[in-house]
Amino acid sequence: MLKFPIYLDYHATTPVDERVLEAMLPYFREHFGNAASRNHSYGWVAEEAVEKARKQVAALINASPKEIVFTSGATESNNLAIKGAAEMYAEKGNHIITAATEHKSVLDTCKRLEKRGFRVTYLPVRPDGLIDLDQLRDSITDKTILVSIMYGNNEIGTVQDIRAIGQICHEKGVLFHTDGTQAAGKIPVDVIADNIDLMSFTAHKMYGPKGVGALYVRRKNPRVQLVAQIDGGGHERGMRSGTLNVPGIVGFGKAAELCQQLMPEEMPRLQRLRDKLKDGILAQLDEVYINGTMERRLPHNLNMSFAYVEGESLLMGVNDIAVSSGSACTSATLEPSYVLKALGAGDDLAHSSIRFGLGRFTTEEEIDYTIGKVVEVVKKLRELSPLYEMVKEGIDLRKVEWTAH
């Protein structure tokens, strides 16, 4: 039995796994202690639970538990990593390198630092969504202190060559931060093998609760230091003050453990369903374009542009499927996705995209239904589309004088 709306927006967030919720529940009422209370068993029990979770989270990415700093989520982790490193190493240099397709919590953090006198290089991406490694190498100067390149992209699912990027950074003696929000728990991430110094990730993208995330901070080769961005009781080895969210952290730990256990079967299962979705749509519709490379891609991501169909009307037609569009037509500015624009997609194609994110609870029946529905709606909207009609008449749309408004 299909349950509507079908959820295919797992890049936005994921439901809490039942096993995760079960693990969390005792820490709301029975074991409600403050993990920083050292004088009684309420505190000890809470601390013990946090330390168990720290081990589980660390194990997922091959880190040591002492290298995990719990935060409120990946946005905070990105802020702490970039601002914290920039402030700590400001005497060494003032240059940061990132990429045009990063999440806003990286880009806007960098913009903030630019106002404080830092210089930021925003690397472009190639049409396949990946950065050019030679360009990265050439961009590093003796003033560069940090490179921040995301692991897997939240819109187009492209997976950067993190290991090679980390190696370049280490050769040049520059710290490497990666936003691992979409990758951790989904594909194998190994901070040692991948040469990562700092990595942000979050529980709610891996079937854990919202409001809890982590920053991996490398402790040796090199030992990374950060200036705290939240001051207070000196929790998390002074890097992030604030009473620990014990139930959330316990849930994060359980979620990380489950992801690690299930990954060997989940990755191929989701990739097969994703490919079925892709092939099913491509077989029945012409002029559909895949955004970002299929070669290096998260197994649960698909991002497609449907030429001559506008994104918002497409989403309106598939309203029994929960997906996201790259077009933000609801805003007065009509700005299409900056990620798709960075790939060099024309604005028209950027306006016509759908992001599908599959996950742990996605079924074959849901994918079959989605293929049928998307094909039906795109066909209907193309019947309605003057652009599709013009193209079929042989008119070159680029040569039409449009009345932009």
Next chain:
Amino acid sequence: MAYSEKVLDHYNNPRNVGSLDKNDPNVGTGLVGAPECGDVMKLQIKVNPETGVIEDAKFKTFGCGSAIASSSLATELIKGKTIDEAMQLKNTVIVNELSLPPVKIHCSVLAEDAIKAAIEDYKKKAAAHAGAAQSA
């Protein structure tokens, strides 16, 4: 965002979808908007040259649900009207009828522009036709 019932109705059952023969001297075609802005409307009218009455109207729209609904409603509003009456149609009529939110008002403006463009095209063709008839 939530759409009004009327927008949903026009989106699900658009009225007067299709195309008229753009080479017919009695047909006026308006094409407004731009693909990179996310909406393009093509609105066509067939005018009775004796009476100036719009006897048929068709549209095709690339755009969001509100743009589709605005152009669908526009064809309904102008059918049976004279071109002079249709020229007076204001976008606010569409805004009110469809309960468009502020961010979607540009859709109604585009529909008004499409009507005007179609009428202008018809008039231009009619004038050229009359000129050609005289010189013949």
